[in-house]
Amino acid sequence: MKTVSISLSPNTEKDDLKIAFKELFSRKKIKGKHLKTFENNFKNYFDFKSVFSLNSGRSSLFLILKSLDIKKGDEIIVQAFTCNAVVNPILKTNATPIYTDIDKTLNIDIEKLKEKITKNTKAVIVQHTFGIPGNIKTIKEICNKHNLILIEDCAHSLGAKYNNKYCGTFGDVSFFSFGRDKIISSVYGGMIGVNNKNLINKIQSNYDKLDYPNRKWVNQQLMHPIIMNLLVLPLYNFLNLGKIILELSIRFKILSKAVSKIEYKGKLPDYFPQKLPNSLAKLANNQFKKLNKFNSHRLEIAKYYKENIGGMLEIKENATYLKYPVLTENGDEIIEEFKKFNIMLEDGWRKNAIVPPKTDLNKMIYKKGECQNAEEISNKIIILPTHINITKDIAEKIVYLFKSLV
Ligand SMILES: Cc1ncc(COP(=O)(O)O)c(C=O)c1O
Known part of the structure; x- marks a missing residue:
């Protein structure tokens, strides 16, 4: 039996593999028509006024915080039982992450949230952990009462609804991830969805200053579903060959890691934030159709x-x-x-409390x-x-x- 994995390219089907292969040889890996197609499909699905595609959820959150002028001394409330990819963009703005405990749904505990609000609080990030909507209506009321920005982290909840309304459409702004083990996957990828006009303009001007990733980085992502599905998973336990191929592919930079070393210690690598490249938009759009x-x-x-x-x-x-x-x-x-x-x-x-396990809590x-x-x-x-x-x-x-x- 082919090894079953929860995180190594779980969403990949044959049509996705074909696209990854084809895109390896494409001359339009960086800019091209798939970007607009994907952004438009995404925008229409949620009826957002604007969307911005980036190369990860981390990049998206950082761009949101930067566009909100978040700075040193500001406090951003986030739940514990989150990942360092949520915390590092906050740290990059020099603001302080303030952690709220969780309830049985693995989402923010509302009563604990109220205790964490201070005069320095600027925003609350709601995670919708594993695709279970948090109590977004009550959190929105709390944010409105205290004049706080509500950011929805929909990395796990693309397509989930709360009271028949899509997660991602309650907050002032929301972001999504198309990481390797997310609801849909382009190995790396993210999107911001926003309706507030002032914020759209600010995000747009910061977005325009961003670069696209380089071709080598895009190739590393395109190789991921191919190597995982054709070599690593079929051979995972056969004389440990799959594991060896995986390690060598990372060592020789044929693949990139999901979380780089410095991220365990509170930093973001220099390829975040960047825009989503065309080839990954094509992969993401194909998954979005499904x-x-x-x-x-x-x-x-x-x-x-x-x-x-x-x-x-x-x-x-x-x-x-x-x-x-x-x-x-x-x-x-x-x-x-x-x-x-x-x-x-x-x-x-x-x-x-902040995953992956080796993340430095200090x-x-x-x-x-x-x-x-x-x-x-x-x-x-x-x-x-x-x-x-x-x-x-x-x-x-x-x-x-x-x-x-x-
Ligand atoms: C809850 C949550 N938010 C945000 C992110 C960041 O997404 P990305 O990996 O695309 O940067 C992740 C995943 O890493 C996540 O699990």
């Missing part, structure tokens, strides 16, 4: 897990279930046992013990895959194995 299919599939798999193994989340028809979290006391053991059956559950969302300005629920949950959580390549047979196998281990 959004409903992807999200219905995720919902179906989430329902199956819920019925058969339970789990902390309620099933909501309009959530996107990027992944399916379960709390256990023996997560390490479960992850190791699953590996023996060619199922890789590691995705980094574990063991730390550099994130997070004090240990600050958000106890987030810490407790991150120690007990394991994540099950829901993506389009998880067939019913694989889901059955996952349930069977899981039940035999708890």
Whole structure:
């Protein structure tokens, strides 16, 4: 059996592979018609006044904060149980991230949020963790009352709805990610969606100053689905060949890492922020066309897990279930046992209030013990895959194995 992975190119299908191959030889890797096509499709889907495509969610958040004139001394509220890709753009503006604890939906705990607001608070970032909408209506009311900017982080929730309205359309501004393990993927990619006219102009003028990534960087991203699906995953456990190919590909810079070394220590690499290149827009647009299919599939798999193994989340028809979290006391053991059956559950969302696990909490300005629920949950959580390549047979196998281990 081909190795099942939750994070190594999970959304890739044959048509995506074909596009990646073709784009490797394209002369229009950087600028071209796919950028406008993708931006227009995205804009129409949400009915945004303006969208701006970038080379990651991190780039998008940084551009938003810069355009809001966020500076040293300002406080940005963000939930704990988030990733360093959310915190580093805040640190790059020299503002201070203020962490709020989470509730059972893995989203901001509203009561704790109220306690964190001070006269220096400028904005609140709402994460919609794993595609489960946060209580965005109440948070919006709190933001309005205190005159705070509401930023929606829709990295996990593209297509999710709260009260029948798309996540991403409640806040002053929102951003999306098309990272390798997100709802749709162009390996790296992001989008800002905005309706506020003043903010549109400011974002536009900062956006116009950005560069596109270079061809080498674009090639690294195009190689990702190809190497993962044709070499790494099929050979993952065959004499460890897949793992070796993966390590060598990164060492020789044929592939780039999802999170670079300096990001664990509070910095962003110099290729963020940049614009989305044309070839990645083509990949993203092809995936975007499959959004409903992807999200219905995720919902179906989430329902199956819920019925058969339970789990902390309620099933909501309009959530996107990027992944399916379960709390256990023996997560390490479960992850190791699953590996023996060619199922890789590691995705980094574990063991730390700010993930991936090796992130330096001091550099994130997070004090240990600050958000106890987030810490407790991150120690007990394991994540099950829901993506389009998880067939019913694989889901059955996952349930069977899981039940035999708890
Ligand atoms: C919740 C959340 N927000 C933002 C991001 C940043 O997205 P990107 O990886 O595209 O920079 C990520 C992923 O890394 C994420 O998981």
